[in-house]
Amino acid sequence: MTDNIFCDFQRDDEIDEYGDIVAVAPFVYEAAPDIEGIRKRCNDKLAGYNEKNASKKMNLVIFDDALFHLLRLTRVINSPSGNILLVGVGGSGKQSLTKLAAYIVKHIFFQISLTKTYNDNNLKDDIKELYRYAGPMGNQVTFIMTDAEIKSETFLEAINSMLATGEIPGLIPKDEKDVISLECKTVYQKEMGGGKGMEPSLLDLWIYFINRVKDCLHTVLAFSPVGTKFRERSQKFPSLFSSCSIDWFLPWPEDALVAVSQKFLTGFKIDCTAEILSNLERHMGKCHDLVTEVCDIYFQRMRRHVYVTPKSYLSFIDLYKDVYKVKYDGIDIEEANIVSGLEKLAEASQGVEELKVDLRKEEVKLKEASDVTDKLLKELEVENKKAKEKADEVAIVAENCINQRNTIMSEKEQADRDLQAAIPYLRKAEAAVNSIKPGDINELKGMR
Numbered sequence: 001m002t003d004n005i006f007c008d009f010q011r012d013d014e015i016d017e018y019g020d021i022v023a024v025a026p027f028v029y030e031a032a033p034d035i036e037g038i039r040k041r042c043n044d045k046l047a048g049y050n051e052k053n054a055s056k057k058m059n060l061v062i063f064d065d066a067l068f069h070l071l072r073l074t075r076v077i078n079s080p081s082g083n084i085l086l087v088g089v090g091g092s093g094k095q096s097l098t099k100l101a102a103y104i105v106k107h108i109f110f111q112i113s114l115t116k117t118y119n120d121n122n123l124k125d126d127i128k129e130l131y132r133y134a135g136p137m138g139n140q141v142t143f144i145m146t147d148a149e150i151k152s153e154t155f156l157e158a159i160n161s162m163l164a165t166g167e168i169p170g171l172i173p174k175d176e177k178d179v180i181s182l183e184c185k186t187v188y189q190k191e192m193g194g195g196k197g198m199e200p201s202l203l204d205l206w207i208y209f210i211n212r213v214k215d216c217l218h219t220v221l222a223f224s225p226v227g228t229k230f231r232e233r234s235q236k237f238p239s240l241f242s243s244c245s246i247d248w249f250l251p252w253p254e255d256a257l258v259a260v261s262q263k264f265l266t267g268f269k270i271d272c273t274a275e276i277l278s279n280l281e282r283h284m285g286k287c288h289d290l291v292t293e294v295c296d297i298y299f300q301r302m303r304r305h306v307y308v309t310p311k312s313y314l315s316f317i318d319l320y321k322d323v324y325k326v327k328y329d330g331i332d333i334e335e336a337n338i339v340s341g342l343e344k345l346a347e348a349s350q351g352v353e354e355l356k357v358d359l360r361k362e363e364v365k366l367k368e369a370s371d372v373t374d375k376l377l378k379e380l381e382v383e384n385k386k387a388k389e390k391a392d393e394v395a396i397v398a399e400n401c402i403n404q405r406n407t408i409m410s411e412k413e414q415a416d417r418d419l420q421a422a423i424p425y426l427r428k429a430e431a432a433v434n435s436i437k438p439g440d441i442n443e444l445k446g447m448r
Contacts, residue, residue, distance in 0.1 A: 087225055087247070
């Protein structure tokens with residue numbers, strides 16, 4: 001299979017010394033020298049796509065299966081009336097490979113921008129615009145529609161009709177049909193060789209327009225075979241299958257899984273030897289295969305499907321990288337904490353030694369202060385002894401004072417009793433004195 005590879009994008013554009021394109025490379029379907037050569041060219045095209053679409057970069061791994069799918073896509077959509085149905089579970093790379101294939105064959109790529117209010121009219125407006133690109137303008141257009149963008153089965157009715165006849169009922173009003181037909185008149189005359197003297201009818205121009213749209217507008221349908229919808233759609237909309245080449249995206253083989261893990265681990269710092277890294281890459285691919293086998297066993301036992309898609313594998317690799325980084329950084333943090341703790345211990349040990357020196361100095365001061373204190377205590381003891389003796393003397397004097405006080409109080413009480421006894425006589429004397437009149441004094445003065 002790898003010995004007979006054909007594709008139509010092996011020739012290069014002619015570029016002048018200033019880097020401008022002089023002549024665009026023709027698409028010639030021819031044999032490729034080897035698989036690695038065509039893989040390198042596809043990787044170069046991918047790099048060109050990423051450079052042109054910096055905000056929508058695709059990190060693709062073009063392993064053998066992906067390369068064969070890409071070559072099928074380019075062959076089909078670069079052929080007149082080439083439409084293709086891509087069948088595979090989500091995350092198989094259907095959309096990404098379609099974008100790359102459209103870029104390689106220099107097509108206008110279109111995918112609807114789905115919103116909550118997007119309906120049949122919006123879809124018809126978008127398709128009408130694509131008809132203008134493909135019909136009067138003659139541009140090659142790649143239009144992709146996936147399961148997620150089919151809000152209503154009426155979308156598929158329009159696509160089915162477009163694939164079957166090239167027309168969608170009610171897409172273009174009668175007055176616009178005439179205008180579009182006349183827009184194709186010049187191209188029709190040039191292509192048919194009739195010259196300007198040839199006057200085709202509007203019906204001829206319309207048929208030419210529809211055929212031109214069918215040749216230039218390439219529809220890519222990306223469906224998942226999971227569930228019953230795929231089978232039901234094949235019955236309801238037969239043109240989706242009969243008018244399209246069908247490319248099945250089967251589960252990735254183990255070598256593809258290993259190639260993907262190798263791609264996504266390249267540049268990611270893992271602290272291990274090259275041998276361990278190689279074993280890790282193979283182990284990741286084997287893990288995905290084991291999970292797929294377990295899913296098959298689960299279906300056989302429980303009759304329930306659990307799908308493990310390539311997107312699950314990519315999520316597994318991303319999760320491994322996140323966990324590894326967290327754990328690896330955690331080791332660095334723990335190491336930093338341990339080093340910081342050891343530094344703190346070393347600082348504390350040094351501080352303890354310094355404190356010991358200060359302590360010895362303080363012990364000397366403490367001894368000196370203790371000696372002074374002992375001396376003061378001895379002096380205080382002598383003074384206390386003197387004070388005790390003085391206190392005893394004061395106590396004797398105080399006792400004598402108390403005895404004298406008691407004696408005085410006793411004498412005072414006796415004097416108070418004598419005073420109370422003498423008061424009546426005093427009152428009488430005062431009364432006698434008060435009873436003396438001036439005449440009595442004069443009488444006394446007259447007595448010799």
